[in-house]
Amino acid sequence: MSLVIENLKEALNGESNAKRKYELYAQKAKEKNHPEIAHLFKAVSFAESIHIKNHLRALSVLQGSEVKINDIVTINEEELKQIVKDTISNLQDAIEGEIYETKKMYKQFEKNASSEGKDIPELSFSLARDAERVHADLFSKYLKKLKKGKSVKKQKIYVCQICGNVEFLEPPEICPICDHSKDFYKEITFD
Ligand SMILES: [Fe+2]
Ligand SMILES: [Fe+2]
Numbered sequence: 001m002s003l004v005i006e007n008l009k010e011a012l013n014g015e016s017n018a019k020r021k022y023e024l025y026a027q028k029a030k031e032k033n034h035p036e037i038a039h040l041f042k043a044v045s046f047a048e049s050i051h052i053k054n055h056l057r058a059l060s061v062l063q064g065s066e067v068k069i070n071d072i073v074t075i076n077e078e079e080l081k082q083i084v085k086d087t088i089s090n091l092q093d094a095i096e097g098e099i100y101e102t103k104k105m106y107k108q109f110e111k112n113a114s115s116e117g118k119d120i121p122e123l124s125f126s127l128a129r130d131a132e133r134v135h136a137d138l139f140s141k142y143l144k145k146l147k148k149g150k151s152v153k154k155q156k157i158y159v160c161q162i163c164g165n166v167e168f169l170e171p172p173e174i175c176p177i178c179d180h181s182k183d184f185y186k187e188i189t190f191d
Helices: 003-031 036-062 077-083 085-117 119-147
Strands: 158-162 166-168 185-188
Touching: 003 036, 003 077, 003 085, 003 119, 036 085, 036 119, 036 158, 036 166, 036 185, 085 119, 119 166
Parallel strands: none
Antiparallel strands: 158 166, 158 185
């Protein structure tokens, strides 16, 4: 199997688990009366679903037939539930995961795709790598506030449906990661 195909599968596994884990972290944050933190987890979970979509498309192109996520990934719900702790720990865990993806995993995967001359996976890895850096920064900001006992303001959150970038207040005219227009941003509702 090509290394890039293996990398896409590993990335799909990581993204799918992160997506579900953040939904569980959102539930927990909401239960503990941190609805703004729940809102961010919900938005980033949606962003990971964009990476899943992009990687699946790349894998389908490489394999020459449509690949479905259930063919690649099985989520162990019980295992994920055991990871859920208090919201400070959950944010720390999310930050570690995002930093690992941006600084190590996607960095390496991008190099592998480039050396195999596989443009579509290379772009998919590159967009995800840039978005994960933003996710790590946003989680870090929220963690700092929570640790200081400061409340996080309720604010609008938008996610780019091309690259998974996350923006507060309003979508940028042009996405800083993928260069698409603000029309590709979706508002993630606060609930
Ligand atoms: Fe992320
Ligand atoms: Fe984007």
